[in-house]
Amino acid sequence: MSGGARHLYVHLPFCASRCGYCDFVTVVGRRGQHSAYVDGLLAELALQREALAPGLESVFLGGGTPTFTEPAQLERLLRALPVADEVTVEANPETVTPELARLLRDCGVTRVSLGAQSFGPRLLEVLDRGAGPDDVRRAVYALRDAKIDNISLDLIYGIPGQSTSDLETDLSEALALEPEHLSCYELEAKPGTRFTHAHGAELARQAERMETYFERVVARLTGAGYRWYETANFCRSAAHAGGRDLRSKHNLAYWRGRDYLGLGIGAVSTIEGRRWRTTPRLGLYLSALAAGGRPPREVEELPARVLRSERVLLGLRLDEPLALDGLEEAIDPAAVERLRRLGLVESGEAGAELALTEQGRFLGGGVTADLLA
Ligand SMILES: C[S@@+](CC[C@H](N)C(=O)[O-])C[C@H]1O[C@@H](n2cnc3c(N)ncnc32)[C@H](O)[C@@H]1O
Numbered sequence: 001m002s003g004g005a006r007h008l009y010v011h012l013p014f015c016a017s018r019c020g021y022c023d024f025v026t027v028v029g030r031r032g033q034h035s036a037y038v039d040g041l042l043a044e045l046a047l048q049r050e051a052l053a054p055g056l057e058s059v060f061l062g063g064g065t066p067t068f069t070e071p072a073q074l075e076r077l078l079r080a081l082p083v084a085d086e087v088t089v090e091a092n093p094e095t096v097t098p099e100l101a102r103l104l105r106d107c108g109v110t111r112v113s114l115g116a117q118s119f120g121p122r123l124l125e126v127l128d129r130g131a132g133p134d135d136v137r138r139a140v141y142a143l144r145d146a147k148i149d150n151i152s153l154d155l156i157y158g159i160p161g162q163s164t165s166d167l168e169t170d171l172s173e174a175l176a177l178e179p180e181h182l183s184c185y186e187l188e189a190k191p192g193t194r195f196t197h198a199h200g201a202e203l204a205r206q207a208e209r210m211e212t213y214f215e216r217v218v219a220r221l222t223g224a225g226y227r228w229y230e231t232a233n234f235c236r237s238a239a240h241a242g243g244r245d246l247r248s249k250h251n252l253a254y255w256r257g258r259d260y261l262g263l264g265i266g267a268v269s270t271i272e273g274r275r276w277r278t279t280p281r282l283g284l285y286l287s288a289l290a291a292g293g294r295p296p297r298e299v300e301e302l303p304a305r306v307l308r309s310e311r312v313l314l315g316l317r318l319d320e321p322l323a324l325d326g327l328e329e330a331i332d333p334a335a336v337e338r339l340r341r342l343g344l345v346e347s348g349e350a351g352a353e354l355a356l357t358e359q360g361r362f363l364g365g366g367v368t369a370d371l372l373a
């Protein structure tokens with residue numbers, strides 16, 4: 001797409017400590033380097049400015065723990081970033097004080113995504129989380145007091161030791177806070193990590209229950225008036241939100257195959273058929289930018305065939321039909337017909353659109369992969 005990317009991701013990698021299950025690019029502590037890192041981000045933004053459109057739809061500050069960044073540095077960054085219709089910041093509950101909530105609001109943040117994960121103290125301990133259930137509630141109240149009117153809660157299910165009734169309790173506690181948006185992720189345990197080693201047997205037991213957990217999550221949240229708009233994402237439906245569309249504009253852009261620019265260590269960008277990932281090494285990143293150069297990156301040219309397959313795989317995660325114009329070569333018509341007879345996909349008039357049925361959405365990626373030519 002020409003005219004520049006309309007979506008900007010900014011990676012803030014610092015965290016107070018490392019959670020056992022986490023596989024993101026993170027750096028523990030390093031308060032002394034937060035200022036240099038923000039300098040680096042702003043220098044990288046200046047170098048990449050031409051890749052961005054004049055008006056942005058979304059900015060997303062992800063982590064790491066963006067709200068663990070020194071408040072003065074977080075403020076300096078937020079004030080220097082381009083304005084956008086939606087500005088999201090990821091936050092860990094224990095970092096959200098009334099002052100921080102006001103700082104976010106005053107700096108133009110429109111949406112906060114809070115990593116609750118669970119409301120069970122025992123389960124939070126298994127995850128090595130620093131926050132307890134009361135920290136999550138306090139954080140939501142502080143954000144509400146600061147007039148942040150778009151709050152998302154992240155939950156994880158399939159935690160070692162989590163029973164069906166623990167999951168129901170997590171969903172009830174989350175719903176009681178009346179968030180505008182919820183992301184519910186199945187716990188992914190990377191092979192070979194300390195976490196997987198420590199909880200191997202229980203993780204294997206949980207794997208068998210995941211499908212029923214997923215069904216419970218969907219039934220419970222849709223029953224409470226939330227729209228299941230993407231495989232793992234829910235927002236209050238327009239009818240329950242005064243007509244507001246509360247889907248994440250930023251994440252919708254990924255699922256719709258839009259171009260985006262990523263800044264910071266480990267950040268990924270996809271622009272005009274080219275994808276690159278900036279070095280995950282903090283020292284290399286800072287020294288390259290301090291010397292006036294671009295930080296090292298891995299670049300991948302994406303052939304049209306790969307882009308089309310990605311569009312199908314990502315687009316079918318949504319609850320809206322995928323327009324097939326230009327994607328015909330990516331889809332196997334015989335598979336569409338077979339899956340349609342099984343009640344897993346629906347194709348619109350003259351086959352111009354494709355969507356998964358509810359049953360197909362529960363099976364998810366398996367069905368979508370089958371559709372590819
Ligand atoms: C970039 S992460 C971190 C955000 C924030 N630092 C926190 O911990 O709350 C965003 C979300 O990804 C999810 N996540 C991280 N690791 C995961 C894993 N191994 N399996 C499933 N979800 C995960 C969590 O719900 C988390 O809130």
Ligand code: SF4
Nearest residue numbers: 015018019022063064
């Ligand atoms: S706080 Fe969030 S980003 Fe940091 S280690 Fe834990 S899960 Fe990962």
